[in-house]
Amino acid sequence: MHVMGWIQLAVFVVVLAAITRPLGLYLVRVLDPEGRTYLEPVLKPVERLVYTLIGTERTREQDWKGYATSVLVFSVTGALFTYAILRLQQFLPLNPQHLGTVSPDLSFNTASSFTTNTNWQNYGGETTMTYFSQMVGLASHNFFSAATGIAVAAALVRGIARQKTKLLGNFWVDLTRVCLYLLLPICLVFAAFLISQGVIQNFSRYATAHVVEPYTVQVSGGANGKAAIVQKLISTQSIAMGPVASQEAIKELGTNGGGFMNANSAHPYENPTPLSNFIELISIFAIGSGLTYYLGRMVGNQKHGWSIWSAMLVLFLAGVMICWWSESRGNPRLTSLGVSSVQGNMEGKEVRFGPFDSALFATITTDTSCGAVNSMHDSYLPLGGLVPLFNMHMGCVVFGGVGAGLYGILMFVVLAIFLAGLMIGRTPEYLGKKLESYDIMAAVLAILIPAGVLLGFTALACVSKWGLAGLGNSGPHGLSEMLYAFTSAVNNNGSAFAGLNGNSVPYNTTLALAMLVGRFFVIIPILALAGNLVQKKAVPISSGSMPVSGATFAILIIGTVVIVGALTFFPVVSLSPVVEHFLMVHSTRLF
Numbered sequence: 001m002h003v004m005g006w007i008q009l010a011v012f013v014v015v016l017a018a019i020t021r022p023l024g025l026y027l028v029r030v031l032d033p034e035g036r037t038y039l040e041p042v043l044k045p046v047e048r049l050v051y052t053l054i055g056t057e058r059t060r061e062q063d064w065k066g067y068a069t070s071v072l073v074f075s076v077t078g079a080l081f082t083y084a085i086l087r088l089q090q091f092l093p094l095n096p097q098h099l100g101t102v103s104p105d106l107s108f109n110t111a112s113s114f115t116t117n118t119n120w121q122n123y124g125g126e127t128t129m130t131y132f133s134q135m136v137g138l139a140s141h142n143f144f145s146a147a148t149g150i151a152v153a154a155a156l157v158r159g160i161a162r163q164k165t166k167l168l169g170n171f172w173v174d175l176t177r178v179c180l181y182l183l184l185p186i187c188l189v190f191a192a193f194l195i196s197q198g199v200i201q202n203f204s205r206y207a208t209a210h211v212v213e214p215y216t217v218q219v220s221g222g223a224n225g226k227a228a229i230v231q232k233l234i235s236t237q238s239i240a241m242g243p244v245a246s247q248e249a250i251k252e253l254g255t256n257g258g259g260f261m262n263a264n265s266a267h268p269y270e271n272p273t274p275l276s277n278f279i280e281l282i283s284i285f286a287i288g289s290g291l292t293y294y295l296g297r298m299v300g301n302q303k304h305g306w307s308i309w310s311a312m313l314v315l316f317l318a319g320v321m322i323c324w325w326s327e328s329r330g331n332p333r334l335t336s337l338g339v340s341s342v343q344g345n346m347e348g349k350e351v352r353f354g355p356f357d358s359a360l361f362a363t364i365t366t367d368t369s370c371g372a373v374n375s376m377h378d379s380y381l382p383l384g385g386l387v388p389l390f391n392m393h394m395g396c397v398v399f400g401g402v403g404a405g406l407y408g409i410l411m412f413v414v415l416a417i418f419l420a421g422l423m424i425g426r427t428p429e430y431l432g433k434k435l436e437s438y439d440i441m442a443a444v445l446a447i448l449i450p451a452g453v454l455l456g457f458t459a460l461a462c463v464s465k466w467g468l469a470g471l472g473n474s475g476p477h478g479l480s481e482m483l484y485a486f487t488s489a490v491n492n493n494g495s496a497f498a499g500l501n502g503n504s505v506p507y508n509t510t511l512a513l514a515m516l517v518g519r520f521f522v523i524i525p526i527l528a529l530a531g532n533l534v535q536k537k538a539v540p541i542s543s544g545s546m547p548v549s550g551a552t553f554a555i556l557i558i559g560t561v562v563i564v565g566a567l568t569f570f571p572v573v574s575l576s577p578v579v580e581h582f583l584m585v586h587s588t589r590l591f
Contacts, residue, residue, distance in 0.1 A: 001328050005356035009320065012278070012360070013313070016285055020309065023286060024293025030181045031154045031294070033058045033173050043180045050176045061167035064531025067155055068524055070171035071148060075115050075520070078144055083111040085137035086129075094131035096205040102128065105508040112512035114138050116519035117145035117401055119251070119258030119371055119494040120511060122503040126240035126261050131203055134260060139247045143187075146254030147178040149403030152523050153291060156407045159530025160431060161298045163537050168530055182287075183254060190249035190283065198272035201245040209237045244269055252283040255401040257371030257494045265361070265374040266350050277357060277374065284370045288399035291406040299431055303549035308409060311554040315398045315561065316367055319387045323359040326384035333584060348379025359384065362495075366391035369401030371494025378472070378481065378497040382581035385497070389484055389577065392491045394565040395447070401492060407526050409557070413548075414443040414529070416560040420546060429545055432538030442529035449525075450518045451568050454490040457510050458483050458572065466506035472499030476580040483576055485511065490518035 029035035051058060062070065085092065086107040090100045102110065106122055113120040119142075125134065151174035158168050195201050214235040244260045248270050251258060261267040271277055289309065296305020327349075330341025344355035353361070358375035365372050366388035377388055391398065397408040414430060418440050421428030428435040461467025461482045471478040481500040488495055489511045496502075502511060547553055 001324060002356065005324065008278070008356070009317075009360070012281065013317075015282055016289055019282070019286060020289045020293050023290030024297060024305075027150075027182070027287075027290050027294040028297050030177050031150075031169075031174060033170070033177070037181050039181055039185060047176055047180055050180075051173070054172055056170060056172045058170070058173055061170050063166040064155070064159075064168055064527045064534075067168050067171050068527045071152065071523060071527075072520065074144070074171070074175070075148065078141060079111045079115040082114060082137045082141060083107050085133055086110060089130045089133045089137075092130065092132045094135070094203060096131070096203070099128065099130050102133075105505045106503060109508035109512045110138075112515045113494065114141035114256075114258065115145060116492050116515045117149060117254070117256060117369055117404065118489060118492040118515045118519075119256045120489055120496070120502075120515065121258055121262075121494070122508060122511075124262035125259055126206075126242070131242055134247060135243055138258060139250060142247065142250040142254050142256040142258070143179050143183050144175070146183060146250070146256065146402045147175050149401055149407075150178045150182075150287070150291070151175050151403065152526060153403035153406040154294075156410060156526055156530045157295055157298045159532075159534040160410075160433070161300070162534045165534055166531065168527070168534060183250065186253055187246070187249040190253060190279075191245045193279065194245040194248055194276060197276040198268070199245040199248055199276065200241060200269050201243050202241055203243060204241040206241050207239040209239055211235060211237055240269070248280075249283075251372060252280045252370065253287065253402075255284055255288070255368045255370040255404075257365065257369075257373075259372065265372045266353075266376075271374055274352075274357075277353065277361070280372070281361060281364050284364050284368055284372070285399045287402040288368060288405040291403065295406060295410075301431065301549065304431070304553075307549045307554045308413070308557065311557040311561075312367075312398045312400075312405075312409065314554070314558055315394070316363065319363040319367065319391055319398070320360055323363050323380075323384050323387040324356055326381050326387075327355040327359050329381075331381060331584070345379075345381050345384070348376030350374065359387075362388050363391065365495055366493060367396065367398035367400070369396045369404055369492045369494070371488065373495055376498050377484070377495060378499040382477075382480075382577040382584060385480060385484075386573065386577040386581075388495065389480070389487060389573070390565060390569075392487045392493050393569045393573075394561050395450070396491045396493055397561060404492065404522075408446075408522075409561075411443045411446045411526065411529075412557060412561050412564070414439060415447065415564070416556045417546060417548075418443075419560065420556060424546075426546070429539075431548060432541055432545070433533055433536045434539070436532075438532050439529055442525040442532070446522045446525040446529075447564065449521045450490045453514055453517045453521075454486050455569075455572065457486045457490075457514055460510070461486070461507075464506070466504060470501040470504060470507055472501065476576050476583065479572075480576040480580065483572055486514055489514035492518050 029037050086102040109122055151171055154174055155168040214233055216231045216233050218229050219232050242260060247260050261270055265271040292305045292309040296302035328344040330344050335341045349358045353374055361374045377385055395408045397405055399405050400408055417430050418428045418435055471481055481497040484497040485500050
């Protein structure tokens with residue numbers, strides 16, 4: 001654990017803390033239909049045009065059922081639009097490589113993935129998707145799914161902050177303003193920065209490079225119906241091109257994570273320099289961090305927002321330390337064979353990043369619902385791989401996906417206050433509003449439904465031929481691959497233990513269903529909770545009210561998040577990364 005890693009981690013935390021307040025204040029303006037920003041002279045006419053085209057008004061608000069219906073209608077429409085593009089991509093423009101159509105099951109999986117902000121990819125981007133599909137079908141969802149998450153979070157915050165009404169805002173207004181005033185301008189600057197670092201942005205045909213030393217590979221061949229293995233001389237290499245920078249910017253800022261290239265942010269065309277790597281990491285946490293300040297400002301209790309931010313920071317730092325420590329030690333089985341472990345576990349990692357930057361990226365991307373990777377999680381040591389897995393088991397609520405992290409952690413806040421109320425014998429109360437059985441049931445449903453679907457699909461894959469056929473490893477690591485896949489899907493993360501081959505009809509279908517449940521069966525209870533809270537009258541805070549700020553409250557949140565995650569998933573985790581760790585340390589054989 002080198003000193004430069006500690007310095008970089010400290011700089012990261014300082015920068016994150018520094019941008020939280022200004023970004024939170026800007027979010028207050030963006031999420032207020034009457035709020036004014038510096039971009040209004042340019043974008044206000046566009047905003048009015050959008051409202052005219054979709055037939056809504058800036059001042060027309062919705063109750064929770066209307067808001068939820070709008071979310072579902074918009075999402076279903078977007079999914080069908082993307083599915084159609086993928087099925088027809090060979091007939092559409094911007095296809096210089098003449099790529100064919102995408103299969104029905106993979107199209108369904110991909111459309112569900114990008115609609116739900118998951119961005120799980122059972123394909124290699126540069127070998128499967130045309131430029132048109134990448135930009136119109138997928139990158140557009142990167143904006144819309146991110147904006148949807150922020151809009152739902154804003155509706156929940158309004159439900160907490162407002163009193164004696166049924167109105168939570170207007171989804172279409174929130175969606176439009178987030179896209180126009182927040183995501184689009186930041187991404188334009190971000191993409192320009194990435195281009196300056198070496199990220200490509202073009203519509204060229206793939207380049208052909210002549211290798212310095214031609215080499216041979218074995219390929220399947222034969223004639224007259226007889227199979228054979230033949231030698232093929234390779235003297236050229238195809239180098240993928242494309243509009244990468246524009247997708248990379250919203251991929252990170254919107255915590256989407258889907259890579260233009262199959263290697264994702266490990267590819268030098270997506271993440272070429274240490275500076276680009278650092279800024280990408282900051283962008284993943286930026287909006288989620290700013291939303292905690294937005295929460296404090298909207299409910300009139302800034303200490304409450306900072307307490308939630310502090311709880312998230314502690315969970316983040318704990319994950320980084322464990323993952324970094326594990327990957328820095330190296331594999332003891334290789335050490336026993338005389339292989340040096342000075343550099344740590346470098347399998348599946350870029351030499352230019354090493355254990356620290358890889359562990360930091362893996363922790364950040366699974367604390368959120370981003371799913372981008374700059375190393376292969378499947379190659380992590382058992383305890384190193386356990387960290388991203390457990391981050392997702394907590395619901396990706398540590399700063400979390402844009403919007404999704406805030407409304408996810410608030411479900412744990414409601415549950416924590418309820419449990420604390422039971423312990424001290426008081427009716428649970430959150431910011432002056434009493435929490436009733438309806439509120440608790442909504443929060444519990446948002447937490448437990450994804451967990452049940454995750455474990456159910458993992459169990460189904462374990463006992464099915466199709467589930468076992470996709471494994472790249474047997475034993476506990478094979479279980480980790482399946483568990484990680486459905487954990488990533490249900491929590492709308494999108495990263496993977498890449499040893500699993502999920503591009504089959506059963507995996508594409510079950511993973512897509514898991515993504516849809518993990519997104520919309522969480523959003524609906526959350527909006528129902530917001531709809532119930534917004535009707536209540538807040539009572540004055542008294543000395544008997546439970547404090548929702550300070551160290552004690554932060555520890556309560558941390559304990560609830562960790563305990564719920566540990567109790568729910570400990571049995572299956574103990575059979576996968578945990579037992580794999582003991583096998584690695586104590587087994588007398590290599591595996």
